[in-house]
Amino acid sequence: xxxxxxxxxxxRGISPWVLALAVAVVALWADVATKEWAATSLTEPVHVxxxxxxxxxxxxGIFLGSLPVAAVPVLFWAFxxxxxxxxxxxxxxxxxxxxxxxYALVAGGLLGNAMSRINGAVVDYLGFGPLFGxxxxxxxxxxxxxxxxxxxxxxxxxxxxMRSRRVRAARSPDATGRPSPRLTRLVRARLGPYVIVxxxxxxxxxxxxxxxxxxxxxxDGASPSRKVPRGRRARARDSRARR
Numbered sequence: 001x002x003x004x005x006x007x008x009x010x011x012r013g014i015s016p017w018v019l020a021l022a023v024a025v026v027a028l029w030a031d032v033a034t035k036e037w038a039a040t041s042l043t044e045p046v047h048v049x050x051x052x053x054x055x056x057x058x059x060x061g062i063f064l065g066s067l068p069v070a071a072v073p074v075l076f077w078a079f080x081x082x083x084x085x086x087x088x089x090x091x092x093x094x095x096x097x098x099x100x101x102x103y104a105l106v107a108g109g110l111l112g113n114a115m116s117r118i119n120g121a122v123v124d125y126l127g128f129g130p131l132f133g134x135x136x137x138x139x140x141x142x143x144x145x146x147x148x149x150x151x152x153x154x155x156x157x158x159x160x161x162m163r164s165r166r167v168r169a170a171r172s173p174d175a176t177g178r179p180s181p182r183l184t185r186l187v188r189a190r191l192g193p194y195v196i197v198x199x200x201x202x203x204x205x206x207x208x209x210x211x212x213x214x215x216x217x218x219x220d221g222a223s224p225s226r227k228v229p230r231g232r233r234a235r236a237r238d239s240r241a242r243r
Contacts, residue, residue, distance in 0.1 A: 017092040020100030024091070027108030031142040035116060038125035038140075045127075052128060057138040058121040080114050098156050105149030109142035116142075 038056050045055035087107040094100045116122045122140070129136035 016095055016097045016100045019097060020091045020094075020104040023101050024104035024108040024111075027105055027142075027145045028112050031109065031112030031140065031145065032115070034125070034141045035112075035123040039123055042125055051130075052126075053136075054125055055127050055138070057124040057127075059124060059138070060117075060121060080110065083110060084114075096156070098152060102149045102152035102156065105145045105152065107149075109145030109149070112142040112145070113140075 038054070042054055042056045045053050047053045084107060087103050087110070091100050091103040091107065094103070113122050122142075124138035124140045124143075126139045126144075127136045128139070131137055
């Protein structure tokens with residue numbers, strides 16, 4: 001019996017791509033709202049800590065100040081359009097919710113920076129540093145949304161590889177031909193109290209290993225290799241009949 005946390009989103013009537021689309025919309029809205037707040041409120045730099053400050057910067061890139069559009073505009077926008085199309089296609093095709101959320105975070109952040117770049121320049125307001133001397137690195141919510149989506153996709157892929165390795169190692173039988181203890185623990189962990197124990201069929205004994213009571217007698221039309229000993233009463237009856 002599946003608990004509510006184990007039931008897939010599709011079985012509850014909600015498609016994973018719908019939730020992923022909602023995450024992408026929320027990420028896009030958060031990016032636009034924070035950029036507008038930074039452009040109107042951060043008139044002067046605000047030093048939060050010694051390595052973090054809030055200050056408005058404008059760049060011609062689309063991700064962490066990179067991928068400038070001024071170099072080759074046609075290739076730049078072709079790359080952005082192809083990336084958004086691919087992310088939307090994968091987001092709507094997957095049945096795994098974490099993978100869909102990862103694609104949604106990347107798509108929402110990329111679309112947010114692309115919209116800012118169409119309006120003029122990308123607004124960055126999160127400063128980290130100094131990295132090299134007095135150099136500071138600036139980013140925005142869209143950059144961290146894309147980084148978070150890529151990290152989530154990488155974590156899901158790594159988890160899938162580790163799980164497949166564990167399953168392959170668990171399925172390999174030991175020297176006796178029995179299932180590996182890893183497979184037994186995996187089945188019990190997955191099924192819990194609903195473990196179905198399948199009894200292994202025992203090998204059938206050969207004719208020479210049959211007990212005396214189960215061996216065929218001469219009267220049954222079989223030819224046993226040796227005579228079956230008779231009881232005392234049968235021998236007494238035979239001796240009386242001969243007399």
